[in-house]
Amino acid sequence: MQLAAIIVSLTLTVVGVALLARAIGQFVRYFKLGQPVPAGARTDNPYQRSVTLVREFLGHTRMNRWGIVGFAHWFVAVGFLTLPPTLAQAFGQLFQADWTLPVIGGFLPFELYIEFIGVMTILGIAVLMVIRLLSLPSRAGRKSRFAGSKAGQAYFVEYVILTIGLAIYVLRGLEGAIHHVEGYEAAYFASYPLVLAFKGLSVTTLQTLIYFTAMVKISTSFIWMIVVSLNTNMGVAWHRFLGFPNIWFKRNADGATALGALQPMTTGGKPVDFEDPGEDDVYGVSQVEQFSWKGLLDFSTCTECGRCQSQCPAWNTGKPLSPKLLIMSLRDHAHAKAPYLLAGGGKDMEGNEKATAEQLKDVPAAALAEAERPLIGTAEENGVIDPDVLWSCTTCGACVEQCPVDIEHIDHIVDMRRYQVMIESAFPSEAGTMLKNLEKKGNPWGLAKKQRVEWTKEVDFEVPIVGKDIEDLSEVDYLYWVGCAGALEDRAKKTTKAFAELLHIAGVKFAIMGGDEKCTGDSPRRLGNEPLFQQLGQENVAMLNMAFGESLNEDGGVDESTKKPKSAKKIVSTCPHCFNTIANEYPQLGGEYEVIHHTQLLQHLIDEGRLIPVTPVDGLITYHDPCYLGRHNKVYTPPREIMSAVPGLRQQEMHRHKERGFCCGAGGARMWMEERIGKRINTERVDEALSLDPDIVSTACPFCLVMLTDSVNGKKNDGKAKESLQVVDVAQLLLDSVKTPADPEPEAPAEEPEPEPAA
Structure with missing residues (x-):
């Protein structure tokens, strides 16, 4: 048993480490295919970036927005990073069953930590597995945030973590037994039941079990390493490595999300000068290699958790856009095309091949076929991203706000739109009227x-x-x-x-x-x-x-x-x-x-007391957060404070509000385009508001005001909304309360009748 365990474990270790080193080299070459970013754009203030990384990881500041999911994931993530000493111990146990780590082996704080994190990792991954099983797309359809995710890969990763966690727990029990732990000890506070279970076994049996369990732990770890090294597009596994650089290189060093401003259009890492453009300037993105290296890093980091998808207004109203599926498609396409690009392949502006036949002779046929796919194209054209996906986006920012690894979806969508508009003139026709009016x-x-x-x-x-x-x-x-x-x-x-x-x-x-x-x-x-x-x-x-x-x-x-x-x-x-x-x-x-x-x-x-609301405005009010006021600029409190200051109003939040607010459908130039697929986004939002039976729906954006009013009026015409329902800006509410009603004019006193003349 010992010899077999040693041979199997060491063989898998050598193969796993070699393949991992190769995979890391592939990633480095792959990311270099992307375009440079403006100087300092991703490396300014390294100290603050490091603080942001530590805060986001240790605090799980983005993951913890989802309650139990964030709590469970924290232990799984911390366990993955801090339990490698147990792997080292397992290697030693292959050769000597009662071997312990030097210095820290037997050190009580270390033992307590291993016991605690080991058990919490098992519980954490079990919770995540149950959540995934309860959210099966086969059961929930589009409502499942895992719809479209690669379930097989996810289950593989989760069962590997569970197996390793159980192996650590079993080994702890065997260690206690072989070290003759006679009674309860704090160092074995979690595994003590197993210590008792193994206590009556002979030393030879304990040794054999330790060899076997150590082999299981090591083999599982390195089989996982081999599998993920052979599948560099396996985001559900690689995010645990790539998430760290992706967070460190995020747009804002202080940790703010990549919302608010769009980035200037660049070519070769420099902003495009539209007054004096260069001959080789690239406008937008028409090939995956025209994304920046940060874009390629974004794609590979996606963990397919589907938080972005669950919040996307387009996906929630039956449209083809899922931010998750878009990023996954770009990732898979980029990785499949990489061998062709690494061999020097590529097309010029006229579509001619840059590389020679000699350069491409060893490129796999699958990579050559992938290189022929248009980045934007219909299913008939074998396109990577369907145009309907691209034009469904309202740039509301829900995807960027929710992403736990700071993927910058909107920047990538707009980069692809730029090429379509500026070079192909391919965009929804009704938007052309808006552009012409702006120009003239x-x-x-x-x-x-x-x-x-x-x-x-x-x-x-x-x-x-x-x-x-x-x-x-x-x-x-x-x-x-x-x-x-x-x-x-x-x-x-x-x-x-x-x-x-x-x-x-x-x-x-x-x-x-x-x-x-x-x-x-x-x-x-x-x-x-x-x-x-x-x-x-x-x-x-x-x-x-x-x-x-x-x-x-x-x-x-x-x-x-x-x-x-x-x-x-x-x-x-x-x-x-x-x-x-x-x-x-x-x-x-x-x-x-x-x-x-x-x-x-x-x-x-x-x-300041310069505006004093005095006149009551009676009724139940619900407030719609404009995306470009809320998520993009973090202004949530002032509109609510204004409504609170107006006497008579009773506020009630819609289910989706503040950071998770639902778009009205007008952003991203969608104000000027028709919705021809699925349910109208403004109708979905108004349906949510009507579920509260409000008297007033308020907002703080003219686009939102128009979109919500249109839908409410349609509901009134269909008899689905009460005629008295108002859609108003909070400024209108405040004015109604600040203005004191005019006092009614006093009635003129009745004239006394003239006395009748005496008889």
Whole structure:
């Protein structure tokens, strides 16, 4: 038994280590196929990145959002990293059954730790296995977050962990027996029942059992290593290694998710200069090797847990997009194509092969066939990603928010969209109207710029316009960026007028840009038209810098609450998309401003006592979190604080809210595209709201307001929603409460009848 155990264990060890070394080399060469990233973009502030990595792993800050799953996974992950000493002990036990590790062997704290982590690893993996079994796609269909995951690989990994954990536990019991543990000892607090069970066996039998169990532990460990080394696209196994660099190299060193700003389009690791493009510049991604090395690392790190899929509004409404399946498809395609690319293969802009026949002669036929597949194409075209998958994305950020290993789904989707729009001109036709209107008129509806100020005629106070009523913004506290919807869309204009009136009541000096405002470029950028975003953005930045005038070189003093400098360039916006673009993306174009959302300013004015809600607004209200206000910019509290300040309102959250809020369906330029597949996203969201039987559905975004109102009106027409149900912006609610109802005019006293003349 001992000889067999030694031969089997050492043979598997040698093979496993050799294959693992080869696999690591393959990964290094594979990641080098990706494009470089801008200098310092992934390596700035290494200390903070290391702190982020330690915090995310040891704290399981992203995993623990799912309660018991995160708790169980923590022990499995920590056990995997800290139980290798038990593997070393097993090697020693092959040669001497009662062998213990030098120095730490028999050290009570170490023994206690091994007992505790060993048992918790067994319990943790058992919990995860039960959860997977309860969520079988065969039972739950699309509702299962594991739908589409490679179940066989997952079960293999889980049973390996369970087997190793049980082997450690059995070995602990055998060790106690062979070391003649006569009574209960703290060092064997978990395995003591096994110590008692093995106590009556002979020394020879104990030795044989130790040889056998040590072999099982070692063999299982290295069979796992062999299998995963031969399958480098086995994300459910490799994530435990690749997750660490993927987190360390994430976009933001401080640990913030890759939301908010989109990254500039790059080629060769440098931003594309659209005014003077290079001959070899690549626009977007049309081949998998055109993703950055970080993109390729993202794909390989996916653990197929399906958290992104479970939260995706497209997947939840019957559309073909699953962020998980998209990443898995890109991963499998990239790994299958890698031998061709590593041999020097590749296509130029005209589609001609770069490599010679001699270079490609040893490339497997499967890799050559994979290289012929279009990255974006229908099933008939054998495409890797179907166009319907690409255009279903609302860029809501739910996938990025939920991913435990920090995969940056939205950046990859937009990169593929960029190529489709800019090179292939292949995008939903109705979005073309929006692009043409932006190019010609600077707004998605194609309306004349003078119509941007029509709403100012509908309020009974003066709204100053920069360049007309005031010279520059040095005379006011805030520039109110009204936005296209806020100025031109009838429902959104109600929010605009309400917010402007609230500022007037609070005595806040503000001004607007009027007809000089243009679309910030949010929709064209997320559609993939980067040049149009650059054009609109640069024009707006130049206009803003001129409007701020001397204040560009001033500061706004010190904020007493934070002790930080205040900017003199203050912009407030009622549109989260404008807010996000100006705050997070205009710095890429040289526009640095302090930008806040109108709910943040209104909450501040309430706190200061400059706005006092007094009139009750009765009813049950539920709030819809706009994706670009919530997930993308982490503004959750101000809208809720405003509603709490309004007397009479009773708040109730929808099931999906805050970080797990459900999209209205308008983001990612979907506002301008028809939904032809599955259930409409706004209908799904309104159905969730109606399940609470509210009197008011509130939000804080003009796009959300339009989408929710459209669906509610449809429900009213079908008799599925009560006629009294309102969809309003929180600013409208606040105004209704701040404005004291006018006192009714006193009735004139009744005239006394004239006395009748005496008879």
